[in-house]
Amino acid sequence: MGGMKNIFRGFIGMAIYIITFMLIPILTFDFVDNMEIPVPPDQILNIDIAKGNIDVVKFWLIALGLMISGLAFFTWSSPRNSRRKIVFSMLLVFTNCFYLWSYKFSGATLFGIEIPGLGSVTLDFAEMVMLYLGAYTLIIIAKIWKLIEVEIGKRKEKKEEKVYIPDSTFGKDGGAV
């Protein structure tokens, strides 16, 4: 019964990650790519993402989004304070780093805006990616610490179990030893 509950929780986690890491970014990129802002007189403000290389951005979003969603399923479905939950959440953070970096190497952090009659503006969000990667480093350190904590807790539990269980005073058939 507990297993089914865990699996259900995993599917919820997976759905959240699919929406936030795949659907919303892809729809946003699609929307911004197709967006046309009319500028009077009779001109259009063109926003250029990833130097027109939007397909590469989408490929990496889907590819790494799938990996992240799979790992999220595993992480969310694992029982609390278990080693596998922490190990897989660490793998999830590592994959998140790749996901974030994919924005950079596919050129999605570069936004070019052409303003008719005035020139063009380029926005580079690469610095923000570095900032997030730094934050992820701290998360990884926290996860390692948590793993050590759980490991120590498990060992303590095992020791307590050994002390707790008294030697049986009865034989297997119920008679006195």
Next chain:
Amino acid sequence: MILQVDILRMIAEFIGTIFYYSRAVLTPFGEVMKLWIDAVLGLMNQYIPMEISIYAIIFVVLIICGVIINYHWPGEKKGKEKKEKKEIEPSADKCKYCGKPIGDSEFCPYCGSRN
């Protein structure tokens, strides 16, 4: 509308301040992360072809493994056993005369007295 813009600006300024002050600490960490990510990506580009099906297979394998593992090891058995043991311990009857556990039996297996 004006209120909405003001709130958005406040949020943007707040986030901007956090980023501005944490930049000095976090960006060097990010630079270190960049090194290993670049190295791994280099290997990925060499050995893994750019096909979505590979990632889809990994996704499916992870889900199936997750389902199987959680079905067989839900991570609750030990706790349950412990609770059962704790519940049994205090209710176990003891001999009136020698104080040793006698379980459900009427006679003490140690001193032989009737309880």
